[in-house]
Amino acid sequence: MGLFNKDKDVPESVKINGKPLICPHCQHNLFWVTQAQLNKASSTFWGIDWADKSASCFVCAECTRIEWFFGE
Known part of the structure; x- marks a missing residue:
């Protein structure tokens, strides 16, 4: 699955x-x-997307529901 960390x-x-x-x-x-x-x-307009914050996402291995956590 391309969405997940390949490592x-x-x-x-x-x-x-x-x-x-x-x-x-x-x-x-x-x-x-x-x-x-x-x-x-x-x-995005100014091309500085890299400066925006990110969230940790945890995808359930059973049902694929996604849980988002900001700042983890």
Whole structure:
């Protein structure tokens, strides 16, 4: 799957603020980890998208629900 980190093709368990992440849809506890750029229209217009912040995304290995966390 091209969306996920090619170095980590194996899903992993994740802790957020010391608590295990559990998928609220299927209760699975393994996730693929990736980053997503949070682009603003003005940054895109001026060509400085690289300066925008990013979020950590955790994709459930069972149902593919995506959980987003800002600043993790």
